[in-house]
Amino acid sequence: MAGSGWAPPRLDEFILTERLGTGTYATVYKAYRKRDTREVVAIKCVSKRSLNRASVENLLTEIEILKTIRHPHIVELKDFQWDSDHIYLIMEFCAGGDLSRFIRMRRILPEKVARVFLQQLACALKFLHDHNISHLDLKPQNILLSAPEHPQLKLADFGFAQYMSPWDEKHVLRGSPLYMAPEMVCRQQYDARVDLWSVGVILYEALFGRPPFASRSFTELEEKIRSDRAVETDLVVEAVKKDQEGDASAALSLYCKALEYFVPALHYESDARRKEAIRAKVGQYIxxxxxxxxxxxSSSKNLLQRENPARELLREMAKDKPRLCAALEMASAAIAKEEEGKDDADTLELYQQSLGELLLLLAAEPAGRRRELLHAEIQTLMSRAEYLKEQMKMREAQSMGKEALAEPVRSTCTLQ
Structure with a gap:
C-alpha cells in the first residue's frame, strides 16, 4: 500500500493504491474505478519527463497495438489518458503476478503446467504474428497470470513491439539480453522469428528454474550462445577448473549450481541409459x-570468529546513540546465532534487519572516526550475511540432489 516514501499520481476516475512494479520510464499501480462497479485495473503511469524520442515512439506504438487487438492471452488496454506530467495506460489487472515470480516460488514447473503455459503463449504469439506484430521483448517478467489459482497467461508490456511482416528485417537492438535471439545478441539482421527463440528460453527457465545462458556481461552472453557446448556442462567445467586451482569456495558454489541443472534433468529424462549416467554425475557432484x-x-568460521577490536570500539563510541546501539545489538545477536550453528533463514533475517537500520544511520552519520568504524562494520556484516546466504543455497542444492538420487529409477513416460 502507499507508504510515506511515495505517493501515486491522482486520476479523476480512479483511486490508485499499491505499487505493482517500477521500470525505467513507468510505474504500475493497482487501482479501483470510482464508479459503482469498483472495477479493479492496473494503471501504467509514464512520466513525460523521463521520455526521450525513442521511448515516445515506443509508447505510441504500444498504445496503437494494444488499442487494436483483443485476445484472451494478451493483456487488455482499456483506455489511456494524460495530464501535464504523466501518460496513463489503464490496463486489465492480473492478480497472479508475473511468470518470473511464479517460477521462483515453485523453483521449477511440472512439465504438464509448462506445457499448458506454452500452448497459451504460442496462441497469443500466433495471433500477433497473424497481424504482423512482433513483441521483441518476450521474458517471464512480461508474462502476467490472470489469478493465483488456475491462472491464464496474459502477454504484457508491448514497449518494444513493432509492426513486422514475416519477411521484414531489422537491426535495432531491442529486448532483454538473456532472452534475445542470437541474431540480436550478435548484432545481425533479424526478423519476426526472434520471438520464437525467446519462447524457447522461457520454456527452459520454466522447466529448469533459470535461463540457459545466465551471464555477467553481454560479451559473456554472446560467447555462451555461440558455443556448441551443452548448456549445463559449462558450470561443471568451471567447477573442476576452480577445484584444480585450489579455490574451494568457488568450486563448491559452481558444483551446487550445476546440481540445480542436473536434478531437473534427472527427473525428466525418460531414456534409462542417459538417466543412469545423469544419476552417476549427480552422485559424484554431491x-x-x-x-x-x-x-x-572450517576456514570461513576461523576467519569470522576472530576477535574484532574495531567492533568493540564502535560500541563504546555509540553509547550516546540509542538507535545505533540497538542496531549493533541486533547484529551481535545475528553473529551469535550463526556461531552457534543456527545458519538459517531467521539468522539471515536478523542480519538483513540490522543492516537496513545501520545503512540508514550511516547515511546520517557525519564524517569522523565513528563513521569510518560504522562503514567497516557494515561491510563485515554484509560479508557474513552473503556467506550465510550462500551456505543456505548450497545446502538446498545438495538436498535436492540427494532427494533425486533417492527416487526409484523409473521411466518418466507417465508424465507425458
Whole structure:
C-alpha cells in the first residue's frame, strides 16, 4: 500500500493504491474505478519527463497495438489518458503476478503446467504474428497470470513491439539480453522469428528454474550462445577448473549450481541409459561438494570468529546513540546465532534487519572516526550475511540432489 516514501499520481476516475512494479520510464499501480462497479485495473503511469524520442515512439506504438487487438492471452488496454506530467495506460489487472515470480516460488514447473503455459503463449504469439506484430521483448517478467489459482497467461508490456511482416528485417537492438535471439545478441539482421527463440528460453527457465545462458556481461552472453557446448556442462567445467586451482569456495558454489541443472534433468529424462549416467554425475557432484563444504566451512568460521577490536570500539563510541546501539545489538545477536550453528533463514533475517537500520544511520552519520568504524562494520556484516546466504543455497542444492538420487529409477513416460 502507499507508504510515506511515495505517493501515486491522482486520476479523476480512479483511486490508485499499491505499487505493482517500477521500470525505467513507468510505474504500475493497482487501482479501483470510482464508479459503482469498483472495477479493479492496473494503471501504467509514464512520466513525460523521463521520455526521450525513442521511448515516445515506443509508447505510441504500444498504445496503437494494444488499442487494436483483443485476445484472451494478451493483456487488455482499456483506455489511456494524460495530464501535464504523466501518460496513463489503464490496463486489465492480473492478480497472479508475473511468470518470473511464479517460477521462483515453485523453483521449477511440472512439465504438464509448462506445457499448458506454452500452448497459451504460442496462441497469443500466433495471433500477433497473424497481424504482423512482433513483441521483441518476450521474458517471464512480461508474462502476467490472470489469478493465483488456475491462472491464464496474459502477454504484457508491448514497449518494444513493432509492426513486422514475416519477411521484414531489422537491426535495432531491442529486448532483454538473456532472452534475445542470437541474431540480436550478435548484432545481425533479424526478423519476426526472434520471438520464437525467446519462447524457447522461457520454456527452459520454466522447466529448469533459470535461463540457459545466465551471464555477467553481454560479451559473456554472446560467447555462451555461440558455443556448441551443452548448456549445463559449462558450470561443471568451471567447477573442476576452480577445484584444480585450489579455490574451494568457488568450486563448491559452481558444483551446487550445476546440481540445480542436473536434478531437473534427472527427473525428466525418460531414456534409462542417459538417466543412469545423469544419476552417476549427480552422485559424484554431491560427494565432491560435501568434501569442499567441510574445507570451506572450517576456514570461513576461523576467519569470522576472530576477535574484532574495531567492533568493540564502535560500541563504546555509540553509547550516546540509542538507535545505533540497538542496531549493533541486533547484529551481535545475528553473529551469535550463526556461531552457534543456527545458519538459517531467521539468522539471515536478523542480519538483513540490522543492516537496513545501520545503512540508514550511516547515511546520517557525519564524517569522523565513528563513521569510518560504522562503514567497516557494515561491510563485515554484509560479508557474513552473503556467506550465510550462500551456505543456505548450497545446502538446498545438495538436498535436492540427494532427494533425486533417492527416487526409484523409473521411466518418466507417465508424465507425458
Amino acid at each position: 560427494s565432491r561438494a560435501e568434501e569442499l563444504k567441510a574445507l570451506v566451512t
